[in-house]
């Protein structure tokens with residue numbers, strides 16, 4: 287199996303007055319796993335369905351390895367798809383679910399069964415071939431769905447929120463397994479999710495969609511550390527918005543002067559975006575701040591600190607420090623990394 291290059295070019299799709307895709311441009315490289323991330327309704331599923339052939343764009347093209355497949359019927363496209371849930375045929379056992387596409391293509395039964403068994407082994411389920419969907423857990427059903435999607439050796443794998451119906455632990459295990467499998471097969475994969483952690487942990491690159499358009503596409507670290515817009519910064523993790531004053535290549539925020547890289551607004555008044563992990567909190571009887579909330583998360587704790595002027599800031603501190611930073615503790619805060627983004631001032635505050 288080798289992966290195809292997929293291009294979305296100027297895709298537009300409208301449903302009545304709703305604009306689902308508003309000129310989406312995106313190229314997915316061969317063998318790449320790209321996550322389409324964005325809030326509900328931003329057009330992620332519609333983009334995937336245009337690639338699978340379940341949806342026709344009003345304008346624009348979908349290209350696979352340079353060939354325009356926009357008008358090719360779904361059953362003649364070289365794509366395997368896994369949906370959120372309940373997509374297995376309930377009246378077929380796991381083996382026959384996996385072998386379904388091969389049966390449609392008239393593959394002889396013996397070969398079909400052998401191949402289905404091979405695929406079930408590949409997804410870690412060597413012993414469930416005879417079981418029906420209702421006899422499988424949610425995680426097992428999604429593994430079978432994955433095996434079924436891979437059965438016809440597609441050159442593109444499309445995953446539409448395949449893990450969102452599963453419980454947290456199974457979700458994390460399956461994330462890792464899907465990624466490992468995808469890398470070993472080298473199959474170009476597009477993964478739709480609204481879960482930023484899922485997107486960042488699995489993908490080679492993450493495409494953030496907003497209102498049917500591409501807001502930014504980048505590898506996970508760049509997206510997190512160098513978001514191009516406040517929308518992206520906001521969407522991929524908790525963020526502090528602090529009022530700052532710009533002067534040349536520097537910004538003054540919370541009494542500290544920090545370097546600014548990348549784009550910046552024109553005026554001196556700026557909205558300075560700082561991640562909670564960039565905020566150092568030190569107990570200090572003389573400090574102007576006070577811890578008002580502490581949420582212990584194990585390895586870290588997230589503190590909400592009220593500052594002298596009434597503003598609040600979120601700070602992630604090591605979990606073992608949370609006892610000495612209990613609510614009511616007087617503290618001072620320091621920014622220990624440069625801001626991820628400095629933009630024009632709108633509203634300030636925190637977004638968890």
Ligand code: ATP
Nearest residue numbers: 301304305306325326327328329330331332333480
């Ligand atoms: P979600 O995460 O909620 O699935 P999404 O980003 O996948 O959202 P889409 O499912 O692509 O978004 O939908 C984009 C917009 O188009 C939404 O406003 C949706 O209601 C609308 N839409 C999608 N499909 C149809 C349809 N068949 N008929 C009418 N409206 C539709």
